[in-house]
Every structure is written in structure tokens, then in C-alpha cells.
Amino acid sequence: MNNILVLQSDFGLADGAVAAMLGVAHEISKDLRIHNLTHDITPYNIWEASYRLFQTCKYWPEGTVFVSVVDPGVGSARKSVVAKTSSGQYIVTPDNGTLTHMKKFIGIDAVREIEESVHRRKDSEHSHTFHGRDVYAYTGAKLAANEINFEDVGNELSVDRIIENKTGDVIKTETSISGCIDILDVRFGSLWTNISSDDFRSVGFKHGHRIEVLIKNGPTVVYNNRIIYDKSFDAVYVGEQIIYTNSLMRTAVAINQGNFARAYSIGTGIHWTIEFKKIE
Numbered sequence: 081m082n083n084i085l086v087l088q089s090d091f092g093l094a095d096g097a098v099a100a101m102l103g104v105a106h107e108i109s110k111d112l113r114i115h116n117l118t119h120d121i122t123p124y125n126i127w128e129a130s131y132r133l134f135q136t137c138k139y140w141p142e143g144t145v146f147v148s149v150v151d152p153g154v155g156s157a158r159k160s161v162v163a164k165t166s167s168g169q170y171i172v173t174p175d176n177g178t179l180t181h182m183k184k185f186i187g188i189d190a191v192r193e194i195e196e197s198v199h200r201r202k203d204s205e206h207s208h209t210f211h212g213r214d215v216y217a218y219t220g221a222k223l224a225a226n227e228i229n230f231e232d233v234g235n236e237l238s239v240d241r242i243i244e245n246k247t248g249d250v251i252k253t254e255t256s257i258s259g260c261i262d263i264l265d266v267r268f269g270s271l272w273t274n275i276s277s278d279d280f281r282s283v284g285f286k287h288g289h290r291i292e293v294l295i296k297n298g299p300t301v302v303y304n305n306r307i308i309y310d311k312s313f314d315a316v317y318v319g320e321q322i323i324y325t326n327s328l329m330r331t332a333v334a335i336n337q338g339n340f341a342r343a344y345s346i347g348t349g350i351h352w353t354i355e356f357k358k359i360e
Contacts, residue, residue, distance in 0.1 A: 081170070082143035083109075085224040088117040088132060089149040089212060090124065097210075101147070101217035104201055108221035117146070120266075124152040126177045127245055127349065131263045133171060134181035135328060142168030147220040148178050149212035160194040160215055161242070162223065162233045170230065172220040174211070175237075177245040184247060188239050194219055195234035248274050248350040257283050258355035261295070261348050265326070269339030271295075271346060272332045273354055277325040280356065285309055291323060292357040293333065295346060303344050306359060307333065323356070331356070 085105055091097040098119050105112055117136055121129050129150035137146060151158075151174045159175040166187030171179065172194070182188055197205075199219040207214060222228045248260030259275040285291060287310050295303040308316060309323040313336045316322045321340065326332040333354070334340050346352065 081145060081224050081226050081229075082141055083111060083113055083224055083226075084141065084144045085112050085114045085220055086117050086136075086140065086144060086146045087114065087119070087149075087217070088121065088129060088146065089119045090121040090129070091119050091149070091212070093119055097212070100210075100213045101149075104213055104217045105221035105224075108218070108227065109225035112221060112224055117148075121150050124150065126150050126152070127180075128263065129178050130180040130182070130245065133178065134185055135263075137165060137169050137171070137182060138167045138186055140169055144169045145220045145224040146171045146173075147212070147216045148173040149216050150174075150178060151176065151211060154211050155208035158243075159237070160196060160211065160219075161237065162192050162194060162219065162230065163188050163242070164190045164230055170220075170223055172216045172223070174216075175243050177243050179242055180245045180247065183239070183242065183244060188242070190230070191237045191239055191242055192230065192233040193235050193237050199228070199233065246350060248353070250275055250279060252279060252283060255283070256355055256357040258353060259331075260350045261346065261352040261354055262330070263348055264341050264346075265332070265334075268334065269341040269343070270326070270332050270334035271340055271354070272326055272328070272330055275331040275354075275356075277329045277331060280325075280331040283356070284358065285356070287311055287315075290359060292359055293323070294355040294357065295344070296353045297347065298351050302346065313337075 161175045163171045201214045201218045250259045307321045
């Protein structure tokens with residue numbers, strides 16, 4: 081491990097929950113370098129937590145330990161685990177679907193179940209609603225500080241049996257490609273789809289093309305228009321819409337200096353589908 085600990089949760093910063101996690105980590109080692117991925121995950125949104133790990137993890141050095149706590153099932157029979165990614169990071173989290181995107185797009189080499197009777201903050205065994213502090217921050221800090229190694233965490237589990245959320249399909253024809261809206265670029269309201277830039281271009285779309293875009297929420301059409309595809313926002317006027325390739329090499333839709341999701345009340349998830357079609 082490299083003494084780096086990165087925290088993610090849906091706790092927000094309005095109360096002391098995140099500060100308590102930080103304090104527990106520093107009780108383990110005052111030398112830890114602790115960073116925050118985000119604490120603004122939509123409450124209970126496991127999918128969003130999974131995606132933000134995928135968005136972030138691979139850019140951190142090998143040996144970095146992530147603690148991700150979006151845990152609507154806290155205190156239940158769901159497992160607490162540490163996953164070792166194929167890019168060399170470690171993720172301490174409930175086994176509730178949070179590892180979905182990492183497994184599918186980055187790779188997970190091994191998973192171990194946290195032996196909570198051993199790896200738990202002292203005198204917390206009668207509290208069952210704050211595992212983020214008592215189990216995950218505690219275990220993550222011990223890993224990052226090299227007080228324990230991965231093998232000490234607990235029994236190894238099958239990677240194939242960790243819980244995964246369903247991800248949307250990408251469907252391609254000779255004249256179109258469709259997928260789902262995975263997530264938002266939250267601050268700017270851009271739509272990030274699950275369609276890779278390679279798959280998108282394989283249909284024959286090129287910079288400067290105007291493309292028909294159809295967005296549905298289930299069977300309901302929410303948006304249908306023609307948008308230009310180009311490499312950066314300055315290819316269109318302020319307030320104009322654009323299709324582009326985002327930082328994760330996925331196809332995205334935005335309004336230049338505007339908020340697409342807010343303008344058209346667009347949400348995320350596999351029921352929010354998007355189709356790009358050639359204009360004849």
C-alpha cells in the first residue's frame with residue numbers, strides 16, 4: 081500500500097459523519113494522506129457510487145485504498161469486502177453492486193470478505209448503522225497504513241459471485257446506435273452514455289455530422305432533435321447542443337454553457353435510453 085486513502089459516500093458534509101470517518105482513519109495513522117472522491121452521491125444510489133469509482137480509480141497510483149460507503153443495507157446480511165482491482169487499487173465497500181463498473185470495465189482480480197470481529201473499531205460491536213466509520217474507514221486505514229495486508233482481511237470470495245447491477249445494452253445497426261444514459265456530468269448537466277467512442281464512430285459518424293438524437297424514459301419520448309457531433313464545445317454557439325466524446329471515451333451530449341439534463345428533465349439509468357441515427 082502507498083499510505084493513500086480515498087473516501088466516497090452519500091453522507092454529504094452537513095453533519096459529522098465524514099469527519100468521524102476521517103478521525104478513525106487518523107487514529108490508525110496520522111501519516112495517512114486522505115483525500116475525498118465525493119460525498120455527494122445521491123442518497124442510497126449504489127449505481128452512482130459504482131460509476132464514480134470507475135470514473136476515478138484507475139487514475140490513482142497502484143496501492144491506493146478507496147473506501148466507498150453507499151450502503152442502504154447497512155447492518156443486514158450483506159457482506160463487507162475488499163476488492164483488489166486489475167489496475168492495482170483496493171476498494172473497501174459493501175458487496176451490494178458498488179463494484180459493478182469496476183468489474184466490467186477495469187477488472188477485479190480478487191475479493192476478500194472483511195472479518196468484522198477482527199477488523200472493527202474497538203467497542204463498536206453493538207452499533208450496526210455506521211459501518212462506514214466502524215468497519216470500512218477502520219479497515220481501509222489499516223490497509224493503507226500497511227498495518228494489515230490484503231490477505232489479512234478475511235476469507236477469499238469468488239469474484240464471479242460478487243453482486244452486480246444490470247448495465248444497459250448497446251445496440252448497433254448500419255444506420256444507428258443506441259444505449260442508455262449512465263450518469264450525468266453533474267455540475268454541467270451533460271449526459272454521459274454507455275456508448276464507447278469507438279462503437280459510435282463505427283456507425284460512420286464523423287465530426288461535423290448532424291445526427292438525430294432520440295431520448296426515452298421507458299417507452300416515453302422525452303427528446304427528439306438533430307445535433308451536431310464535434311470534438312469540443314467551441315464548435316457550437318453558446319446555448320447550442322453538441323454530441324462529443326467525454327473524458328472516459330464515452331459518447332456524451334451537452335449544451336454549450338448550459339445544462340442539458342435540467343433543460344429537458346433527463347434522468348439516468350438503464351430505463352433512460354438514447355439513440356443516435358444517421359440523417360438520410
